[in-house]
Amino acid sequence: MNEPVRAYPLALRALWAAVMVSLPVTSFRYYPHVFGTTQVKPLAFLPLVFAVPWALFLTWRARQWRWLGVVVPLLFFGLWALVSTLTGFFRQPVPWVGLSYPARALRAWLSFGVGLSFLLAALLFNRNLEELRFSLRWLYVGFVVVAVWGSLQVVALKVYHPLWPRLDHWQASFSAIGLLPHRISGMAYEPSWFANQLVGLYLPWLVASLAGGVALFRWRAVSAVLALVAAVLLVFTYSRGGVLTALAALLIVGLLALRRWLRGFRQSAAWRRAWPRWTAAGLLVGLVLAGSVALLLQNAYFASLFHLEPGQSLVRHFIEAHSGPRLAYAWAGLGVFAQHPWLGVGLGGSGFFLPQHLPSWSVTWLPEVARLTSRQYLAFLNPKDMYVRLLAETGIVGFVAFVAFVAVLVGYARRWCKGSADERWVGLAAVWILVATALRWFTQDSLAMPTLWISVGLFLGPLAWAPPAQSAP
Numbered sequence: 422m423n424e425p426v427r428a429y430p431l432a433l434r435a436l437w438a439a440v441m442v443s444l445p446v447t448s449f450r451y452y453p454h455v456f457g458t459t460q461v462k463p464l465a466f467l468p469l470v471f472a473v474p475w476a477l478f479l480t481w482r483a484r485q486w487r488w489l490g491v492v493v494p495l496l497f498f499g500l501w502a503l504v505s506t507l508t509g510f511f512r513q514p515v516p517w518v519g520l521s522y523p524a525r526a527l528r529a530w531l532s533f534g535v536g537l538s539f540l541l542a543a544l545l546f547n548r549n550l551e552e553l554r555f556s557l558r559w560l561y562v563g564f565v566v567v568a569v570w571g572s573l574q575v576v577a578l579k580v581y582h583p584l585w586p587r588l589d590h591w592q593a594s595f596s597a598i599g600l601l602p603h604r605i606s607g608m609a610y611e612p613s614w615f616a617n618q619l620v621g622l623y624l625p626w627l628v629a630s631l632a633g634g635v636a637l638f639r640w641r642a643v644s645a646v647l648a649l650v651a652a653v654l655l656v657f658t659y660s661r662g663g664v665l666t667a668l669a670a671l672l673i674v675g676l677l678a679l680r681r682w683l684r685g686f687r688q689s690a691a692w693r694r695a696w697p698r699w700t701a702a703g704l705l706v707g708l709v710l711a712g713s714v715a716l717l718l719q720n721a722y723f724a725s726l727f728h729l730e731p732g733q734s735l736v737r738h739f740i741e742a743h744s745g746p747r748l749a750y751a752w753a754g755l756g757v758f759a760q761h762p763w764l765g766v767g768l769g770g771s772g773f774f775l776p777q778h779l780p781s782w783s784v785t786w787l788p789e790v791a792r793l794t795s796r797q798y799l800a801f802l803n804p805k806d807m808y809v810r811l812l813a814e815t816g817i818v819g820f821v822a823f824v825a826f827v828a829v830l831v832g833y834a835r836r837w838c839k840g841s842a843d844e845r846w847v848g849l850a851a852v853w854i855l856v857a858t859a860l861r862w863f864t865q866d867s868l869a870m871p872t873l874w875i876s877v878g879l880f881l882g883p884l885a886w887a888p889p890a891q892s893a894p
Contacts, residue, residue, distance in 0.1 A: 426483075426485070426548045426549065426886065427479075427483065429476065429479065429546070433472060433475050433476060433479075434546075434555070436468045436469075436471055436472035436475070437468075437472050437542070437546045437556070437559075438555075438559040438562075439465075439468040440465045440468050440469050440472060440542065441465075441556055441559040441560045441562075441563055441875075442559055442560075442562050442563040442566070443463075443464040443465040443467075443468065443563065444463070444464075444465045444560070444563055444618070444622065444871060444872075444875065445563055445564075445566070445567035445607055445608040445609065445618060446463065446464035446465070446595060446596065446608045446609075447461065447462070447463055447464075447596075447608070447609045447610050447614050447618075447870075448460055448461065448462050448463075448596050448597035448598070448609070448610040449462050449463065449464040449467075449595065449596070449597075450462075450593075450594075450595060450596055450597050451595075459528065459532070459869070460597060460610050461532065461535075461610075461867055461869040461870060462597065463535075463869075463871050464595075465539075465871055466535060466538070466539075466871075469538060469539065469542055470538075472542060472546075473538055473541055473542050473545065476542070476545040476546065477541075477545065480545065485886075487885070487886070488544055488545075488548075488882070488885035488886045490885070491544070491829060491833070491881050491884075491885045492540070492544075492826075494822065494825040494826040494828075494829050495537075495823075495826045497822045497825070498815070498819060498822035498823045498825075498826060499533075501815060501816075501818050501819045501822050502533075502768045502814075502815050502819055504764065505764050505765045505766070505767045505768060505814060505815045505816060505819060506526050506529075506530070506767040506768045506769075506770075507767075508764050508767060509522055509526060509766055509767020509768075509769075509770045510522065510523065510526070510767070512766065512767070512770075514766070514770065514773035514774065515773070517772065517773050517776075517799070517801060518799045518800065518801050520801060522767065522769075522770055522773060525769040525770060525772065525773070525801075526767055526768060526769045526770065527769075528769060529768040529769025529770075529814075529868075530768060530769070532867065532868050532869035533768070533868045533869070535869040535871075536868045536869045536870065536871070536873070536874050537874070539871040539874035539875050539878070540874035540875075540877065540878045541878075542875075542878070543556075543874065543875050543877070543878020543879055543881070543882060544878050544881060544882045544885055545882075546882070547878065547879055547881075547882030547883060548882060548883065548886040549883050549886065550843075550844070550847075550883055552882070552883075553847070553879060553880075553882065553883055554637075556879060557626055557637060557879075558637075558638075560622070560623070560626075561623070561637075561638075561647060564623050564647065564651070565647075567607045567608050567618075568647070568650050568651070568654065570607060570608055571605050571607045571615070571654045571657075572650070572654070573588060574588055574600065574605040574606070574607075574657075575605055575653070575654070575657050578603070578604075578605060578657065579657075585600070588600060592606070592608075595608075596608065596609075596610065597610060598610065598611075603659070604657070604658055604659045604660075605654065605657045605658055606658075607619075607654070607658075612658040612659065612660055613658070613660045613662065613663060613864070613865075614870075615654075615658050615660075616655055616658040616660035616662070616663025616664070617660075617663060617861060617865070617870070617872055618872055619651050619654060619655045619658075619663065619667075620655065620663050620666050620667045620670070620857050620861070621854060621857045621858060621861065621872045621873065621876050622872050622875065622876050623647075623651050624648065624651050624652075624655075624667060624670075624853070625670075625850040625851075625853035625854050625857070625876065626850050627644050627647055627648040627651065628648060628671065628674060628849070628850075628853060629674065629846045629847070629848075629849035629850035629853060630644050630846055630850075631644055631645060631648065632674060632675065632677075632678035632846070632849055633678065633842075633845055633846025633849050634842075634846070635843065635846040649709065652667075652709060652713065653713075655667060656713045656716060656717060659717070659720050659722055659723050661722075661723055661726050662860070662861065662863070662864045663861075664713075664717065664723075665860070666856075666857050666860040666861055667857070668710075669856060669857075669860060670852075670853045670856040670857045670860075671853075673852060673853075673856055674849050674852055674853050674856075677838070677849060677852065678849065681845070722743060725741060725742045725743060726742045726744070728741070728742070736748065736782060737786075740786055740787065745783070745786065745787045745789075745790075746783075746787055746789045746790055746805075747805045747806070747864065749779055749780060749782075749783035749787060749790055750775065750779075750802055750803065750804050750805045750806070751804055751805060751806040751809045752778075752779070752780050752783070753774075753775040753776075753778035753779045753780070753783075753802070753804070754771055754775065754778075754804035754806065754809035754810060754812070754813045755809055755812070755813070756778030757771055757774045757775065757778055757813040758809070758812040758813045758816070760774075760778075761813070761816065762816055762817055763816045763817060763818060764815075764816045764818075765812070765813055765814045765815040765816035765819060766813060766814055767814060768814050768815065769814065770814060771803070771804055771810060771813040771814050772801045772802050772803060774813075775802040775803075775804070776794055776802065779794070803866055804866055805864065805865065805866055806862070806863055806864065806865075806866055807862035807863075807865065807866045808820070808862055808863070809866070810866040811823055827855075827859075830851075830855060830877060830881070831855060833851065833880065833881055833884050834848055834851035834852055834855055834880065835848070836848075836884060837851055837880060837884070838851075838852070847880055847883075848880075850879075850880060851880040854876045854877065854880065858873055858876075858877075
């Protein structure tokens, strides 16, 4: 599996460690004004801009480029997105809230470039399992920091309320905004972003190491404790998408681990002797889940998603569950796609067309939509859904090209799952990451978020760098 590669210099490894540790800060407030008003300003990008050119230079000098093959489908998507963008320039939609299409297109491509830089870095710094473990150690150093910070927020939220204003002030000292009321945000911009980090970045490797029987740390109990802390923090984000995504990923990874355990139970006496431990672990997970669900259902915001009145339409249910605006924006995005099915309206251009495609019920029943589209406010809207955004902005061809890249990721996850006992746990983490990503894309549409690109690059890297004779475990 592991290709002999020359170790990077200590200073370069330190830069990569700094990237992994600083991932929790998603909206660093001290970025230069050239980054504009975007909310996605990851602190990790600062050490990244020094680490990636250095690593690329060393890779170029060693003439090692085989790993680039994994991003070929993404290159096809980029080329088609460029075609769509060029047609958007010729279409020249009417400027909206002072923004022209060239400005929005430039911002969209910069966001895409930021996301790709994180994927590129993860591929460059995870060339084998040893480097993957190095990355994960520093990833969880960052998690310990944000776990302490998030735990203080839980204490302030549920136990000692006078602490909340102080934490809010400290949060605003490094983040674009402070804390939102009644929910914890970690070091991220908002609670849903923090939930996305927990589900897409930290929980996959912890759960996979426990389910796969591989120790991430010297003591296996450390993984269990960190996973429990991450689960508790996730509950107090009250992120419905985050919690439901975690439950779906846990179910699928749990079934894969159970199948492996049953196979080992039939074939090995050692596995049969381990059944009390597995049973106890299952009971503990069940108790934690039951307690978490009971606590979440006491929250009116979370519980509203499951409260369906007899005879109530699905649209009205989404509105009552505080999800009406997201449904309206996605609805409008599909209207844009229906009008421009092949080329789309160009990367970053959907917001110019969304207002005229909003459903009539959205302006009537949703104060948020009515306010954002009024002449006094006139905000620039987004589809809030990655699938809808890709369809609206790059058309069916761009969407298929991006799905082809996702299919490559699925293939690499399967190859990990078919590997040796020391490798299959990476496959479990990859499955969790892909399930979580596929579900989270229904509620977010940013191409700049490092969580996706880093997590994908971590399991892609070792296989991408493996020699041809070892490329299929």
